[in-house]
Amino acid sequence: NIVYLNGSWVAAEDAKVSVFDRGFLFADGIYEVVTVYSGRPFLLDEHLQRLQRSLKALHLQHALDLDYRQLIAQLIERNQVDNGLVYIQVTRGAEAQRSHLPQTEMTTPTIFATVSPLTPHWDTPEPVRVCLLEDIRWLRCDIKSISLLGNIMLKQEAANRGGAEAILHRNGSITEGTSANYFAVRDGKLWTAPADHLILPGITRIWTIELARQCGIEVIEQAFTVNDLDTLDELFLTSSSREIQPVAQIDDKIIAAGRVGPITQRLIEAFHDSKRRHLEQ
Numbered sequence: 001n002i003v004y005l006n007g008s009w010v011a012a013e014d015a016k017v018s019v020f021d022r023g024f025l026f027a028d029g030i031y032e033v034v035t036v037y038s039g040r041p042f043l044l045d046e047h048l049q050r051l052q053r054s055l056k057a058l059h060l061q062h063a064l065d066l067d068y069r070q071l072i073a074q075l076i077e078r079n080q081v082d083n084g085l086v087y088i089q090v091t092r093g094a095e096a097q098r099s100h101l102p103q104t105e106m107t108t109p110t111i112f113a114t115v116s117p118l119t120p121h122w123d124t125p126e127p128v129r130v131c132l133l134e135d136i137r138w139l140r141c142d143i144k145s146i147s148l149l150g151n152i153m154l155k156q157e158a159a160n161r162g163g164a165e166a167i168l169h170r171n172g173s174i175t176e177g178t179s180a181n182y183f184a185v186r187d188g189k190l191w192t193a194p195a196d197h198l199i200l201p202g203i204t205r206i207w208t209i210e211l212a213r214q215c216g217i218e219v220i221e222q223a224f225t226v227n228d229l230d231t232l233d234e235l236f237l238t239s240s241s242r243e244i245q246p247v248a249q250i251d252d253k254i255i256a257a258g259r260v261g262p263i264t265q266r267l268i269e270a271f272h273d274s275k276r277r278h279l280e281q
C-alpha cells in the first residue's frame, strides 16, 4: 500500500508524522473521502469542491494550491485500484510548541492520502436498524473535520443498542446519522435536512436529490421531526461508502414492514444506473 505524505510516495508503514502535528494534538484538520469505481473517481468535482470549502473554513491557504485531481489519479495508479475509497487528510501541521492559537499562518500543512479497497454494491443492500439519539455534536457539522469524537461516541452508543447507525435529533429535528445523511419518504415525497451548519453536506445526498428529481420525485429540504417519525413510509441513509442504505427499523419501530420500500428501491436502481453511465463515459 503506497500512500502520499507531504509530496512523497512511501509505503504505508514508513509514513510518519510529528507528535507535535496539530492534527494529533488538537484534531486541527479536515478530510475528504472519494469512491473509486473501476479505477475512476465518482463525483470527483463535487468532492474537490467540498475539500476546497473545508480548507478555506480552516484558513489552510497553503494546502489549497495542490493539484488534488492529479494526486488522486496517481494514488489510484500506484496502488492499481479497481474499486476503492480514497482518503485525503490535511492538518495544520507541526509546530514547535503545543498552543491552541496557531503560531503562524506559515506553518506547513500535513497532507496525507491513502486508498483502501471497497466492494461496490450492485444489488439492493439488506435494510438495517438505526437508533434515535440526541445530536451532541458541535454547531459546525458542515465542516468535514477530523475531530469526530461526537460522531464516534454516538456510533458506539448506537452499536451498543444494536443499531448499524444512529439517527440524530437536535431540538426535535432529525439532522443526520453519525456518518451518513438520511432521507425520509412520506406520501411519495422525500424529506431530508437542509444543508446548513447542522449537517455534513453529503455528496451522495446531493446526488440522490438530483436522481430523485430526474425520477420526478419531489424533494423537500426540510428536516423531518421526531414527532413525524410515526408518519413515515420509508427511510434510507446515504453516504459514499454505503451509497443508498435502506432502514428497516428505528429502535423498535418497524418501517415499510421491514422491507425495502418502493421509492427507496427506485432510487437504488437509479443510483446503480448512474454508476454504470459513469463507467461508460
Ligand code: PMP
Pocket: 033, 151, 176, 177, 178, 179, 180, 181, 199, 200, 201, 202, 203, 204, 205, 238, 239, 240, 241
Ligand atoms: N454525514 C456525516 C456526518 C458523514 O461523516 C458523512 C460521510 N461519511 C456523510 C454525512 C455522507 O457524506 P458523503 O455522501 O459525501 O459520503
